[in-house]
Amino acid sequence: MKRKLTGFAALAALAIMAQAGTAAAQDCAVKVGVVYPTSIDWGKPIAATALWVTDMINEAGGIDGCKFEAVLRDDQSDPKVGVDAAKALVDLDKVQLLLGTVASGVTIPMLTSVTAPAGVMQMSCCSSSNRLTQIAAEGTTKGLWFRTFATSNVQASVAAILARDSGYKTISILYKNDDWGQDIAKLAAAAFEAAGVTVVGSTAITDGQPSYRAEVTEALGAKADAVYMAIYPKEGISVVREWLSLGGTQNIIGTNSLKSDEFKEAVGMRYLANFQGTDTSTPRTDSATAFVDAYTAQFGAAPSGPGLPNSFDAAAIALLAYAAAGKDAKGADIAAKVPMVTDPAGEKIGGTVEGFTKALALLKEGKSVSYQGGTGAVVFDANGDVSAPAVAWAFGDSGIEEKRYIPLEEVGAFMDSMAK
Numbered sequence: 001m002k003r004k005l006t007g008f009a010a011l012a013a014l015a016i017m018a019q020a021g022t023a024a025a026q027d028c029a030v031k032v033g034v035v036y037p038t039s040i041d042w043g044k045p046i047a048a049t050a051l052w053v054t055d056m057i058n059e060a061g062g063i064d065g066c067k068f069e070a071v072l073r074d075d076q077s078d079p080k081v082g083v084d085a086a087k088a089l090v091d092l093d094k095v096q097l098l099l100g101t102v103a104s105g106v107t108i109p110m111l112t113s114v115t116a117p118a119g120v121m122q123m124s125c126c127s128s129s130n131r132l133t134q135i136a137a138e139g140t141t142k143g144l145w146f147r148t149f150a151t152s153n154v155q156a157s158v159a160a161i162l163a164r165d166s167g168y169k170t171i172s173i174l175y176k177n178d179d180w181g182q183d184i185a186k187l188a189a190a191a192f193e194a195a196g197v198t199v200v201g202s203t204a205i206t207d208g209q210p211s212y213r214a215e216v217t218e219a220l221g222a223k224a225d226a227v228y229m230a231i232y233p234k235e236g237i238s239v240v241r242e243w244l245s246l247g248g249t250q251n252i253i254g255t256n257s258l259k260s261d262e263f264k265e266a267v268g269m270r271y272l273a274n275f276q277g278t279d280t281s282t283p284r285t286d287s288a289t290a291f292v293d294a295y296t297a298q299f300g301a302a303p304s305g306p307g308l309p310n311s312f313d314a315a316a317i318a319l320l321a322y323a324a325a326g327k328d329a330k331g332a333d334i335a336a337k338v339p340m341v342t343d344p345a346g347e348k349i350g351g352t353v354e355g356f357t358k359a360l361a362l363l364k365e366g367k368s369v370s371y372q373g374g375t376g377a378v379v380f381d382a383n384g385d386v387s388a389p390a391v392a393w394a395f396g397d398s399g400i401e402e403k404r405y406i407p408l409e410e411v412g413a414f415m416d417s418m419a420k
Contacts, residue, residue, distance in 0.1 A: 028066035030327045032319070033089035033120075035100030035110070037077040041262045042233070042305045043102060046125060047072055049308050050099050052298060053315035053351075057323070060356035064327040068319055075101050075110075077232065079178075082106035086114040096331045097322055098122045099315055102307065103232075104129030105178035116141050121331040123318040125311035128152040128280075129183045136383035144335050146380055148310040148317070150280045150388035152184040157414045158278040158390045158406055159228055159253050160191035166276070168251065170200045172224040174215070174239060176231045176257075177204040184230045184255065192228070194418040200224050207235045216242040226251035233263040240267050250274045256306045264395045272395045280388040281405060282309050283376040287350055291374035294352065304400045309374025316351055316373055317341050324363040342378050343368035387412075 034050050037043030054070045062068060071093050075082035082101055089095045098115050100122070101107050107127040112135065115122040124147040136145055163171055171192055175185035181204070189199045201222035203215050216239060219227065229252060231239060236258050244250070250271060256279035264272065282288035291312060295303045303309065321337040322329060340346070341359070346368035349355040359369045370377055378386060390411050392404040 029069040030063050030066050030322070031069050031071050031089075031093050031095050032322070033086070033093065033095040033098035033100070034070045034072045035075050035082060035085045035089070035098060036072070036311075037102055038072070038074040039076050040233075042260050042307075043074075043077070045299070045303070045305050046102065046307050046311045048299070049295070049311040050125075050315040053312055054319065056351075056353050057316070057319045057356050057360075059353050061323075061360045063319075063323040066327050068322070070099075071095065075103075075106050077103050077106060079106050079109050083109050083114060086110040090114055090118045090120055096120055096329060097318055097334055099318060100124060102126040103178070104132060104180035104183070105176075108132065108135070108179050111135070111145055112140060115331075116144055119331045120144065121146075121318070121334045123147065123314045125149060125314040126307035127180070128155070129180045130187065131179055131183055133383045133385055136385075141384070142332070143384075144331050146314075146318070146335075146338060146384040148314045148375060148378060148386055149307065150386055152180070152187050153415060154280050154388060154390050154411055155255055155278045156184055156187035156191045157411055157418075158392065159188050159255075160195040160197065161406065161410075161414060162253055162276050162278065162392055163192060163197045163226060163228070164195040166226070166251070168197055168225040170198045170222070170224040171226045171228055171253075172200055172219045172222045173202040173228045174205055174219055174231060175202065175229075176235070177206040181205075181230050188228055188230065191414075191418065195414075205231050205235055205239060207232070209235075209238075212239045212242050213246075215239070216246060216248070219243075220246055220248055225249065226253060228252075229254045229258065231255075232257050233260040236263055237266040240271070244271055252276070253278065256280070259304075259306045259393070259400060261399075269395060269397065275394060276403070277393040277395075277400075279306065279391050279393060280310075281391040282374060283389055283408070284405070285372070285376045287372035288374055288376055291351060295374075312351060313371070313373040313375050313378055316356070317371055317378060320356070320359055320363065320369075320371065323360055337363075338380065340368040341371050342380060344370055344377065344379060346370040348372050348377075 036047040073085035175181040324337040325333040
């Protein structure tokens with residue numbers, strides 16, 4: 001049965017239902033692991049989107065007469081919890097495919113210590129660390145790793161473009177002290193310098209602290225024109241409150257991790273007037289527009305949180321590849337079918353029940369398809385990476401407001417200029 005939900009309260013209920021295993025049992029089910037941070041406000045819709053795709057593909061025909069059964073676990077955006085969740089899915093549920101997760105600092109240990117060693121394919125919607133590219137290039141992932149979110153280079157470059165165009169001459173960096181934060185802080189520092197914006201300080205933020213006064217005081221000492229924040233909402237709320245209370249500038253540039261209603265409401269709109277956010281973007285294509293329309297009809301609200309079209313595409317591509325490989329396939333077999341689903345020369349299919357039905361039939365015949373989804377026509381490189389355009393966004397009274405679309409060509413041109 002297709003799930004019909006209204007509002008994000010329903011998304012939480014959906015996640016709880018899936019995690020509790022209350023979905024109707026199937027006579028023939030193929031389990032798929034799903035690990036996302038459902039205990040965090042922006043993580044719930046990411047997980048719900050993946051479950052929605054699962055329902056659609058089941059409605060389109062499933063896999064070899066069976067249904068996909070998504071087994072959802074919450075990683076709490078914590079590396080230990082994420083690894084434990086992945087181990088349970090691999091060892092107990094015997095999954096050959098895992099969808100997840102968001103934070104690179106959780107994805108990396110899951111991938112390197114659980115899924116890749118076990119021969120399980122892993123597809124992430126949202127992890128962006130360049131370290132994942134390095135791990136894949138080193139051969140550690142065994143070709144079992146893919147992600148539908150562009151690397152941190154994109155957001156770092158866009159942050160530099162925004163700082164330059166805003167006339168900032170100096171900037172201080174506050175970053176989450178994990179793999180993702182360390183990676184994007186380093187990339188952003190290089191990008192700012194390339195854009196003519198001097199980085200006058202870089203301070204690590206370790207989550208779980210009762211206070212960030214010492215770190216904020218250190219960053220304030222640089223007296224920068226603006227501050228770049230690569231942190232998550234939980235610590236971000238405390239950091240920004242400390243920053244503002246001590247007289248810090250409201251000229252803030254933030255990563256997409258701060259695209260959170262919780263963050264906006266806790267900090268307050270009056271303090272976010274000069275906030276500029278960065279994010280990768282969907283291309284301006286018919287399939288991207290179709291995703292927004294379908295998502296709005298399904299959940300009763302337009303997609304506004306991070307990673308939603310990426311979650312849709314990650315689930316769709318991975319499950320179609322699994323169906324092409326067959327219900328008894330191993331992780332390597334599934335991964336080997338991904339190029340068949342994302343073949344630019346294949347027949348174009350959309351992210352709908354009708355599109356999935358057509359795709360399943362063509363794949364069954366051994367023909368390739370070109371999946372066109374929420375992020376456009378997805379194509380992976382040898383390391384499982386994708387490229388993407390970007391957007392600048394801001395908080396508005398009615399939600400997230402896009403301020404500027406930055407085409408892939410402009411992002412690429414800036415990156416190329418850095419290499420010269």
